[in-house]
Amino acid sequence: MIHKVHKRYFLCSHANWNAQVDVQEWRNNMxxxxxxxxxxxxxxxxxxxxxxxxxxxxxxxxxxxxxxxxxxxxxxxxxxxxxxxxxxxxxxxxxxxxxxxxxxxxxxxxxxxxxxxxxxxxxxxxxxxIIENYKQIKDFLIKEGYSFVSETDTETVAKLLDYYYNGNPIETIARVIAEIKGSxxxxxxxxxxxxxxxxxxxxxxxxxxxxxxxxxxxxxxxxxxxxxxxxxxxxxxxxxxxxxxxxxxxxxxxxxxxxxxxxxxxxxxxAEKGGYEHFMLKEIHEQPTAVRTTITPRIVNGMPDFASDGIDINKLSSYRQIFIVACGTAMHAGMVGKYVIEKMARVSVTVDIASEFRYRDPLITDKDLVIVISQSGETADTLAVLKLAKEMKAATLAVVNVKGSSIAREADHVIYTHAGPEISVASTKAYMVQVAVMYLIAFALSRETGHITDAQCAEFTEKLKNIPAVIEEAIGLKDRCQFAASKLLNAESLLYIGRGLDYALSMEGSLKLKEISYIHSESYAAGELKHGTISLITEGMPVIAVATQKSIVEKTISNIKEVKARGAMVILVCGKDIEVEDNVADIIIRLPEADEVLMPMVAAVPLQLIAYYTAVLKGCDVDKPRNLAKSVTVE
CATH class of the missing domain: 3.60.20.10 (Aminohydrolase, N-terminal nucleophile (Ntn) domain)
Known part of the structure; x- marks a missing residue:
């Protein structure tokens, strides 16, 4: 009977099980x-x-x-x-x-x-x-006389259902799910x-x-x-x-x-394109509304207020340190959160990739807060981190878009973003609302810890309330972004550089470009160029530089000059009031005015548009890039 096989093989120790799994099977799937x-x-x-x-x-x-x-x-x-x-x-x-x-x-x-x-x-x-133990099931069923026509793990489940079928579907399904391991x-x-x-x-x-x-x-x-x-x-x-x-x-x-x-x-x-050529472009245009819808319910009397989410900001400020854990684009939103929370609230924040965090035996305790970010609320690695954090008695807070999702149900507290459905695989508006939530948390923590006054908190919050209009203005830069994209079509590789918040943003810009245009792209902290990366610069190689932070803009400009002197073709995304010499960049995209602490939300737009138009001009399938899926629901 397969039940005996189940005891012998399927209930092996975790360590033994890992030894039996073909590592090639552990691929992301949806x-x-x-x-x-x-x-x-x-x-x-x-x-x-x-x-x-x-x-x-x-x-x-x-x-x-x-x-x-x-x-x-x-x-x-x-x-x-x-x-x-x-x-x-x-x-x-x-x-x-x-x-x-x-x-x-x-x-x-x-x-x-x-x-x-x-x-x-x-x-x-x-x-x-993914059915992790499908090989053992398949081997058993073959011995029982079943034959297989496909290479899939799914066929083993179908045949196992047939093997157990006794005329009662519920009993049959219950027996099968007791045998199969995976998701x-x-x-x-x-x-x-x-x-x-x-x-x-x-x-x-x-x-x-x-x-x-x-x-x-x-x-x-x-x-x-x-x-x-x-x-x-x-x-x-x-x-x-x-x-x-x-x-x-x-x-x-x-x-x-x-x-x-x-x-x-x-x-x-x-959930439809609404007249736009691609979902991604539609979702870029939806960002002002999405941000407004996300932040408005959480601003009461001009101040950040998470009472409607059941979150006590005083309790939130009492934790020893904060861990922000996510994957891909959501992790980049967490990077912006780290910079702003540490700078304004002076609270220690560690940002980690979910797939790395869960395996490095993290030093978290019941005195820490773990914030997980996921658009779908179903991201497997992020969900695993959430469960690990709860096992280690840490407080957990989820920032998700999908109500009732697995992560939302598991977390101690949830902040729902209101991006609406995001269909394009390349995330835009979900990233923007995640960043908006990070700002609200940063402002509230800064006020609670006494690092900014009530008046300052109200001022920052008002500027955030106005940011949807600035994002709308940034979307108006699409012609300039399309021109910049036309210069990237023949590139085999390029770099994104920035410092501080601009570096965090550069990481997201680089990811957007590579995932939909298939051009190899990497993001580097501009100050690291001289430590090896500058050797990659060749004549005509594109470098996209972001410079919005006035306190460090001179250093960033200096780094831009270094790559320009070595033949790079530079596209500079910078604030309207940033002074730049004529020969520093080949193309300059000037951003609409905003407080520099909020500039990542503004500068993200042209980086999204550059990626979008590059993919379109190359003839790529923008909404459905190869080898990628919208959310990763298995490890």
């Missing part, structure tokens, strides 16, 4: 899954829903629909449109119950065979996540239940959408907004039974669970 039960044409609903989730993966797409008492599967390598074109030839599945998937490949190359859904005549599934969101169809789909999750996000005479499952809310704004959030290992007129959610013992119905506070139009 797919999108949907399901529908209702009276509409199921294939059409699934395809429409998947168009809203294709940002989660675009290596393949597929659907499975109950048709003539059988489960019919259609799937295809590549973009969703390939599947649509294939069904024009094969014929579209006809039915009213089905599941769908868009894939970001991990186990097995992108191919028709490795595409989801997977299964057999009795059970068919779609899956987001998953599963949409499941049993041939014996042609009027229902089943769903279960662990770590990976999944919702059950509530319609009128129809119901859904989906990885993300935008998939179902065309049909409903109401949904249930599935918790870990809760099982949903979705039928046309009901959604039942139960635990692994089959006991029904009463859930609170959630309502999305943004509509379908918010």
């Amino acid at each position: 797919c999108g899954i949907v399901g529908y039960v209702g009276r509409r044409d199921c294939a059409d609903v699934l395809i429409n829903a998947l168009t809203k989730l294709e940002y989660r993966g675009y290596d393949s797409a597929g659907i499975a629909v109950f048709e003539n008492n059988a489960i019919r599967v259609e799937k295809s390598k590549g973009r969703l449109q390939n599947l649509v074109d294939k069904m024009k030839i094969d014929g579209k599945p006809q039915g009213h119950v089905g599941i769908g998937h868009t894939r970001w490949a991990t186990h097995g190359e992108p191919s028709d065979i490795n595409s989801h859904p997977h299964g057999n005549k009795r059970v068919t599934i779609v899956h987001n996540g 998953y969101a599963l949409g499941i169809m049993f041939r014996d239940y042609p009027d229902a789909i089943f769903a279960v999750r662990k770590e990976c996000p999944l919702i059950a959408g509530v319609g009128e005479g129809e119901n859904f499952i989906a990885s993300d809310v935008p998939a179902i907004l065309q049909y409903t704004r109401n949904y249930y959030l599935l918790e870990q290992n809760e099982i949903a039974i979705v039928k046309e007129d009901s959604i039942k959610i139960c635990d692994i013992h089959g006991m029904e669970i009463n859930k609170e119905l959630q309502t999305a506070d943004w509509d379908e139009d918010a």
Whole structure:
């Protein structure tokens, strides 16, 4: 019996397990899954829903629909449109119950065979996540007479469901999830239940959408907004039974669970491009509104106020030190937070990459505060850090965009940003609102610790309230940014440089460029150039310099002159009142006026636009850069 195999192999010690895992399997992954039960044409609903989730993966797409008492599967390598074109030839599945998937490949190359859904005549599934012990399961099932056609971990789950199937889907699902290790969101169809789909999750996000005479499952809310704004959030290992007129959610013992119905506070139009060529450009333009929406509820009587978030700023100021932990763009927002909190509040702040923090045995105690930042609230490494911090009795505060997400539910306190849906893989407005929250925290801490007066705090807060208008003005620099981008098309490599807050911002600018234009780009503290990096400068090599901090601008200009003297083509992003000699830079982008402490929010805009227009001019797929997914829900 597989239960014996489970005891022998699957419940091995963590150390032994690590020894058995193929390290190539530990790759970041995110797919999108949907399901529908209702009276509409199921294939059409699934395809429409998947168009809203294709940002989660675009290596393949597929659907499975109950048709003539059988489960019919259609799937295809590549973009969703390939599947649509294939069904024009094969014929579209006809039915009213089905599941769908868009894939970001991990186990097995992108191919028709490795595409989801997977299964057999009795059970068919779609899956987001990684099954860590799939090799052991697969070996067992092969001995039991099962054969496999794909290289995926997902097929093992489908076959394991079939192996255990006893006519009772809930019992079967419960047995399977007791065996599998890893992260998953599963949409499941049993041939014996042609009027229902089943769903279960662990770590990976999944919702059950509530319609009128129809119901859904989906990885993300935008998939179902065309049909409903109401949904249930599935918790870990809760099982949903979705039928046309009901959604039942139960635990692994089959006991029904009463859930609170959630309502999305943004509509379908918010998840569409709104006339812009790309989601990224739309989201850049949405930044003033997003910042305004995020900060306004947290400014009371002209002062930062987190009472509505249930946060006592006095308690927040009492911790020995603050750790800000995040990944990618969110980590860069944390870097800005570090500079501002330390400078203004004189509180020690350590910023760390989540994937490094959790493995370096960090020195955190119950006297420390750990702030985690994540747009999705599902980032696997960040979630793991949060759990580690709680185990070590540290206080935890999450800054997230998605309500009810895993990180939001785990943290002691949550500050929700109000960016709305961010579809483009390259984050812009989520970064901007994260930075805005960092400023509010910095101002509140500075006032509470007595490092600024009430009058000064009110002044800084008022300037932050006005920053959306300045961001709007910065967006007006797009023509100048497009011209700068045109000079980068033939570059094989370039550098971003800055000091202090400008260095933190340069890190984000560099990431934006590389992730959507595929040009190799690195960010360096300008003062480090002479310690090795300047040897990389060759004739015509682009260097993008940021200089907004008046107290150190002369030193930054000196560094710019050093690279210029060695043949670099310099693009300088600087404040309007920064004095620059004519020969210092080839292109100068002058920013609208703002307090220099807030300049990262202003200077971020032209860096986003330079990255955007460079990718567009190169013909890259801006919203769906290769090898990347929107949020990383497994390690």
